Amino acid sequence: MPKLNENYLNLQDSYLFAKINQKVTAYSKEHPDHKIIRLGIGDVTLPLGSHIIDELHAGVDALGSADSFKGYGPEQGYEFLRNAIVEYYAEHGVSIAADEIFISDGAKSDTGNITDLFAQDNVILIPDPVYPVYVDTNIMNGRNITYIDANAENNFLPMPDKNIHADVIYICSPNNPTGAVYNHAQLQDWVDYALANQAVILFDAAYECFITDSTLPRSIFEIKGAKKCAIEFCSLSKTAGFTGTRCGYTIVPKELVFTASNGSEMSLNAMWNRRQTTKFNGVSYIVQKGASAVFTIEGMAQCKENLAYYQENARIIAETLSKKGIRYFGGINSPYIWFECPQQMDSWQFFDYLLTNVQVVGTPGAGFGKNGQNFFRLTSFGSRENTIEAMERFKKLF
Numbered sequence: 312m313p314k315l316n317e318n319y320l321n322l323q324d325s326y327l328f329a330k331i332n333q334k335v336t337a338y339s340k341e342h343p344d345h346k347i348i349r350l351g352i353g354d355v356t357l358p359l360g361s362h363i364i365d366e367l368h369a370g371v372d373a374l375g376s377a378d379s380f381k382g383y384g385p386e387q388g389y390e391f392l393r394n395a396i397v398e399y400y401a402e403h404g405v406s407i408a409a410d411e412i413f414i415s416d417g418a419k420s421d422t423g424n425i426t427d428l429f430a431q432d433n434v435i436l437i438p439d440p441v442y443p444v445y446v447d448t449n450i451m452n453g454r455n456i457t458y459i460d461a462n463a464e465n466n467f468l469p470m471p472d473k474n475i476h477a478d479v480i481y482i483c484s485p486n487n488p489t490g491a492v493y494n495h496a497q498l499q500d501w502v503d504y505a506l507a508n509q510a511v512i513l514f515d516a517a518y519e520c521f522i523t524d525s526t527l528p529r530s531i532f533e534i535k536g537a538k539k540c541a542i543e544f545c546s547l548s549k550t551a552g553f554t555g556t557r558c559g560y561t562i563v564p565k566e567l568v569f570t571a572s573n574g575s576e577m578s579l580n581a582m583w584n585r586r587q588t589t590k591f592n593g594v595s596y597i598v599q600k601g602a603s604a605v606f607t608i609e610g611m612a613q614c615k616e617n618l619a620y621y622q623e624n625a626r627i628i629a630e631t632l633s634k635k636g637i638r639y640f641g642g643i644n645s646p647y648i649w650f651e652c653p654q655q656m657d658s659w660q661f662f663d664y665l666l667t668n669v670q671v672v673g674t675p676g677a678g679f680g681k682n683g684q685n686f687f688r689l690t691s692f693g694s695r696e697n698t699i700e701a702m703e704r705f706k707k708l709f
Contacts, residue, residue, distance in 0.1 A: 327678035360613025370600030388414025395606035418546035436477035440679035471504035483515040490641015625691035669704035
């Protein structure tokens with residue numbers, strides 16, 4: 312009989328969104344005539360831009376000819392895509408090298424897999440509430456987690472506590488689930504804290520494309536000293552609608568070098584490269600062709616049109632909450648709207664209340680941590696028609 316990884320016993324019974332789906336499925340079976348509007352999971356609904364589609368087709372066509380056929384590609388990603396990302400960052404004033412970029416199937420995978428690089432006895436600092444993947448992957452590895460409170464009093468933007476030591480720090484900005492965004496000074500404090508503790512920041516920038524305020528940082532590498540202490544994860548899931556196509560990237564600066572217990576130096580860039588070449592065969596050529604189109608003038612213009620559509624949805628939701636006198640966070644520079652549950656309901660009570668009374672599905676804040684117990688998340692990724700209808704239904708409550 313094999314010895315199993317009993318750390319799995321410490322996980323919740325099911326992944327948050329699986330539990331939501333079970334509840335919605337059960338309700339649908341009992342009420343097949345009710346139209347359910349889903350504003351819970353952060354999945355996009357608009358189609359890919361035509362320029363991206365053209366490049367996806369070009370990638371398919373290339374595989375139909377011996378002269379242009381592609382088999383195994385580089386595990387780190389094709390140079391044409393990595394160079395396009397270098398140029399994208401340069402446009403925002405950030406200099407990175409192509410060999411610091413690793414193409415993957417998404418930020419979710421990479422934020423979980425990056426734990427391979429760190430020993431089990433590290434102190435892991437994670438804000439609460441938080442994207443469940445950060446927590447669950449560390450529990451699976453048997454690590455002890457120290458939580459830092461994100462709450463309404465600090466605008467869901469917790470700052471470092473000098474009395475707490477951390478080795479690995481998770482930061483997501485714009486934040487999932489709260490929609491909160493750190494400014495330059497706040498991120499500088501985090502970078503300074505990480506440098507003082509010889510810690511690594513795992514910076515999830517999956518929603519950077521929603522930042523419209525030019526004074527807010529889109530990348531941790533806009534912050535002085537960050538290349539010595541931070542890894543950045545980004546995704547085309549929201550930038551370009553690649554939730555089903557699957558493509559993202561992780562930036563591991565070559566300056567991230569630490570001393571091992573035997574005194575030798577270890578490069579996180581080299582370690583991640585070794586990990587990827589061992590456990591990952593790379594993203595398909597077809598998908599990378601499509602992804603490279605995202606960073607062209609035409610592709611980015613089409614992506615921004617879709618982003619503007621979702622941003623307007625967020626405005627509609629936020630406006631409704633304002634009219635109802637409900638305190639909320641996010642909705643600007645973020646696709647998520649995080650609000651206080653009315654009538655002192657907890658988040659799962661409010662989930663059931665919304666589903667039963669107006670057939671609108673959101674995400675209970677309790678699924679993101681104890682500080683989300685009385686908060687609720689809606690997303691702006693639905694259709695305009697459904698978003699407007701959901702808010703009209705919402706207005707009839709309370």
